[in-house]
Amino acid sequence: MLDHTSAADLTIADMHAAHDRIKPYIRRTPVMVSDYLNDMTGAQLFFKCENFQEAGAFKVRGASNAVFGLSDEMAAKGVCTHSSGNHALSLSYAAGRRGIPCNVVMPRTAPQAKKDAVRRYGGTITECDPSTSSREATFAEVQARTGGEFVHPYNDPRVIAGQATCSAELLEQTDGVDAVIAPIGGGGMISGTCLTVSNLAPDTAIYAAEPEQADDAYRSFKAGHIIADDAPKTIADGLLVPLKENTWHFVSNHVTDIFTASEDEIIEAMKLTWKYLRVVMEPSSAVPLATILKNPKVFRGKRVGVIITGGNVDLEKLPWLKG
Amino acid sequence: MLDHTSAADLTIADMHAAHDRIKPYIRRTPVMVSDYLNDMTGAQLFFKCENFQEAGAFKVRGASNAVFGLSDEMAAKGVCTHSSGNHALSLSYAAGRRGIPCNVVMPRTAPQAKKDAVRRYGGTITECDPSTSSREATFAEVQARTGGEFVHPYNDPRVIAGQATCSAELLEQTDGVDAVIAPIGGGGMISGTCLTVSNLAPDTAIYAAEPEQADDAYRSFKAGHIIADDAPKTIADGLLVPLKENTWHFVSNHVTDIFTASEDEIIEAMKLTWKYLRVVMEPSSAVPLATILKNPKVFRGKRVGVIITGGNVDLEKLPWLKG
Numbered sequence: 001m002l003d004h005t006s007a008a009d010l011t012i013a014d015m016h017a018a019h020d021r022i023k024p025y026i027r028r029t030p031v032m033v034s035d036y037l038n039d040m041t042g043a044q045l046f047f048k049c050e051n052f053q054e055a056g057a058f059k060v061r062g063a064s065n066a067v068f069g070l071s072d073e074m075a076a077k078g079v080c081t082h083s084s085g086n087h088a089l090s091l092s093y094a095a096g097r098r099g100i101p102c103n104v105v106m107p108r109t110a111p112q113a114k115k116d117a118v119r120r121y122g123g124t125i126t127e128c129d130p131s132t133s134s135r136e137a138t139f140a141e142v143q144a145r146t147g148g149e150f151v152h153p154y155n156d157p158r159v160i161a162g163q164a165t166c167s168a169e170l171l172e173q174t175d176g177v178d179a180v181i182a183p184i185g186g187g188g189m190i191s192g193t194c195l196t197v198s199n200l201a202p203d204t205a206i207y208a209a210e211p212e213q214a215d216d217a218y219r220s221f222k223a224g225h226i227i228a229d230d231a232p233k234t235i236a237d238g239l240l241v242p243l244k245e246n247t248w249h250f251v252s253n254h255v256t257d258i259f260t261a262s263e264d265e266i267i268e269a270m271k272l273t274w275k276y277l278r279v280v281m282e283p284s285s286a287v288p289l290a291t292i293l294k295n296p297k298v299f300r301g302k303r304v305g306v307i308i309t310g311g312n313v314d315l316e317k318l319p320w321l322k323g
Numbered sequence: 324m325l326d327h328t329s330a331a332d333l334t335i336a337d338m339h340a341a342h343d344r345i346k347p348y349i350r351r352t353p354v355m356v357s358d359y360l361n362d363m364t365g366a367q368l369f370f371k372c373e374n375f376q377e378a379g380a381f382k383v384r385g386a387s388n389a390v391f392g393l394s395d396e397m398a399a400k401g402v403c404t405h406s407s408g409n410h411a412l413s414l415s416y417a418a419g420r421r422g423i424p425c426n427v428v429m430p431r432t433a434p435q436a437k438k439d440a441v442r443r444y445g446g447t448i449t450e451c452d453p454s455t456s457s458r459e460a461t462f463a464e465v466q467a468r469t470g471g472e473f474v475h476p477y478n479d480p481r482v483i484a485g486q487a488t489c490s491a492e493l494l495e496q497t498d499g500v501d502a503v504i505a506p507i508g509g510g511g512m513i514s515g516t517c518l519t520v521s522n523l524a525p526d527t528a529i530y531a532a533e534p535e536q537a538d539d540a541y542r543s544f545k546a547g548h549i550i551a552d553d554a555p556k557t558i559a560d561g562l563l564v565p566l567k568e569n570t571w572h573f574v575s576n577h578v579t580d581i582f583t584a585s586e587d588e589i590i591e592a593m594k595l596t597w598k599y600l601r602v603v604m605e606p607s608s609a610v611p612l613a614t615i616l617k618n619p620k621v622f623r624g625k626r627v628g629v630i631i632t633g634g635n636v637d638l639e640k641l642p643w644l645k646g
Contacts, residue, residue: 030353035377036443051601054358113598120359271638275436278374278634280601311601315594321644 007157007191007246012199014157015164015192022064022162025097027053031173031305036276041292042300046177047273048170051281051311055093055117057086058166058189058309059153065162066151067094075100080148082106082128082139084185084240085114086310087153092123103146105139107131111237113314131231132242154188155244163192170305171201179299181288182307184208184217184258185239187247189309194254205256207298209287211236212260217243221251221258235263235319238284238310257298261290267319269293273308282310283319330480330514330569335522337480338487338515345387345485348420350376354496354628359599364615365623369500370596371493374604374634378416378440380409381489381512381632382476388485389474390417398423403471405429405451405462407508407563408437409633410476415446426469428462430454434560436637454554455565477511478567486515493628494524502622504611505630507531507540507581508562510570512632517577528579530621532610534559535583540566544574544581558586558642561607561633580621584613590642592616596631605633606642 029052038044050058067079078101081091088104095102102123106115107130118125128138143150152159166189167180180197182189190208197204210218214232220243228242243251261269270286273279285308292299292306352375361367373381390402401424404414411427418425425446429438430453441448451461466473474482489512490503503520505512513531520527533541537555543566551565566574584592593609596602608631615622615629 032375052355056601274603274638278379278603280597280603315597315641316644318638318641318644321639321641 007160007249010157010161010195012195014161015168015196018065018161019165019168021068022061022165025064025068025094026061028169029053031170032277032279034276037272042296043292044303046170046174046303046305047277048166048305048307049279050166051279051285051308055090055121056310056312057090058163058307059086059090060093061165062159062162062188062192063087063090063094063151066156066158067091067098067100069158070149074149078102078146078148079151080104080143080146081151081153082135083153084237085110086238086312088123089114089117089121089312091151092118092121096122101148103142103148105135105142107135111312111314113312117312132228133230153241154186154191155246157246159188160191160195160246163189164195166307167193167196167305168200171196174303174305176201177204177305178302179205179207180305180307181207181209181292183236183239183284183287183309184210185284186241187217187243187251189307190255191247191250193307194250198254206254208251208255208258209291210258210260211239211266211287212262214239215260217251218258218260220248221255224252236266236284236287238282239287259291259295261287261294265290265294271320279308280311280313281308282313285309285311330483330572333480333484333518335518337484338491338519341388341484342488342491344391345384345488348387348391348417349384351492352376354493355600355602357599360595365619366615367626369493369497369626369628370600371489371628371630372602373489374602374608374631378413378444379633379635380413381486381630382409382413383416384488385482385485385511386410386413386417386474389479389481390414390421390423392481393472397472401425401469401471402474403427403466403469404474404476405458406476407560408433409561409635411446412437412440412444412635414474415441415444419445424471426465426471428458428465430458434635434637436635440635455551456553476564477509477514478569480569482511483514483518483569486512487518489630490516490519490628491523493630494519497626497628499524500527500628501625502528502530503628503630504530504532504615506559506562506607506610506632507533508607509564510540510566510574512630513578514570514573516630517573521577529577531574531578531581532614533581533583534562534589534610535585537562538583540574541581541583543571544578547575559589559607559610561605562610582614582618584610584617588613588617594643602631603634603636604631605636608632608634
């Protein structure tokens with residue numbers, strides 16, 4: 001188990017240790033390409049398909065690193081968390097693999113597909129209102145009642161070290177890229193990406209992509225301090241949460257730039273990816289391609305790793321279909 | 324170029340030659356697994372994802388083998404074909420890679436996504452009515468007018484040798500399976516599978532999966548001779564065409580059994596695959612999983628290669644959504 005208390009103490013050795021620990025429980029997901037999307041963007045895009053994890057999201061990396069790093073004594077009490085969805089189901093999945101209890105607080109507005117998955121993996125859900133304040137209050141009650149180990153969805157060095165394994169695989173699978181781009185919500189994936197890329201490929205640019213309607217990370221990055229919104233609304237339901245100190249450390253020190261996209265641009269990029277890459281992915285995962293299409297001069301002629309973060313989507317409610 | 328005139332003369336050397344010829348133009352598609360679908364079926368399923376070819380279907384293998392096997396003199400006149408969709412767009416794609424003309428006859432009822440792709444790749448479409456008789460009459464006119472080399476969608480040894488490369492990769496990627504199952508329409512993929520598997524893994528069973536509403540191959544297999552329907556109707560739009568002598572050769576000599584599934588069973592299997600494997604695939608590609616779910620005793624405890632044949636689907640018209 002990591003005994004760091006702050007993300008600033010994380011080293012690349014923590015990423016390697018996490019990778020060794022979680023390899024039996026995660027997939028080395030494929031990197032996919034589309035000539036059509038390359039022609040359209042003028043870039044060479046390498047899509048790292050974390051939607052193909054069994055639990056459907058990269059978050060199983062960080063969750064598994066936390067769960068399998070616990071001592072037997074700590075593990076016996078189980079784990080608990082709050083999450084807009086994919087961390088909830090990934091922690092439930094990892095806890096299920098270890099055979100320990102998992103309690104999660106989820107907004108009642110979370111996609112049904114994500115709630116169903118939590119229950120399928122054996123997690124117990126307590127619902128809250130879709131705001132940061134309600135989520136934190138409800139969680140305090142659940143944690144006090146269960147006594148489980150809190151695994152924060154992103155503000156946790158164990159989680160960040162786990163997410164960092166994704167871009168280590170991407171760099172190996174592509175023999176290196178000029179830039180990596182990933183969605184940013186609380187900043188767990190971007191922080192892990194920064195940990196790995198700044199150490200293993202320091203010349204590679206690191207971009208974060210965020211919905212215009214939940215652009216707190218963008219505004220934080222420009223202001224130089226954390227700005228948090230209480231209840232943003234966007235179709236990219238995985239990106240509603242604000243930065244915290246451990247992810248702000250990486251965002252402020254290592255991110256090259258943050259780009260934003262509108263709801264329509266996100267939906268268009270999602271549909272393009274379903275159509276031409278033929279993968280099922282969430283709206284949140286479409287934000288990077290939306291920003292690549294919006295900022296062609298930044299990416300044209302470059303080799304770009306694009307992290308598809310998750311594929312847990314309600315197939316009954318596709319955003320380009322009315323009704 | 325193959326100089327065989329009959330599929331009965333094809334040897335495993337023709338498959339290897341095809342693989343060497345087409346490797347620059349196709350992808351070695353990934354084999355994907357889902358713990359959830361394994362639990363559901365009691366089998367160990369290995370999905371060979373041909374929907375991830377750039378043109379979205381395995382048919383680019385056979386089409387590329389035919390196109391790149393032509394002499395320069397023959398190639399100059401271009402190629403032509405008739406197809407319910409994926410062969411049309413795959414031949415257009417391969418012809419475009421070689422820079423030669425491609426004329427295709429397609430039923431006017433073919434999915435818009437497939438017509439759009441043909442045009443995107445530079446093919447020219449002539450529409451016909453959705454029946455075998457109309458298709459063949461329209462094609463005779465197009466071929467006489469253009470003088471292009473006819474590349475039949477499946478009744479062509481060059482095409483069968485190309486399709487055969489798919490299961491060669493599957494066998495390598497899985498270190499062998501107990502059974503392979505693929506959809507059957509005209510029988511090109513199944514024939515290629517028979518060529519490869521009967522030579523390289525003779526103990527592996529070969530199953531074909533067909534819609535109940537277009538079950539001519541099933542009835543042919545049971546009767547011992549080709550039975551053809553003129554205009555079957557099924558959501559599995561890639562499987563409307565009848566067997567011909569070159570594919571009947573393989574079906575009658577090497578297929579272990581043929582299973583059928585109803586429209587509802589196909590739609591359910593399609594949705595399951597989108598949800599748990601998180602890939603975009605066509606209704607035709609869902610027929611194998613539908614028949615595995617319907618015949619659990621045949622597959623339980625077995626390692627089963629499942630060929631996902633294509634992913635060109637109208638995202639506006641998903642069959643589990645009304646309207």
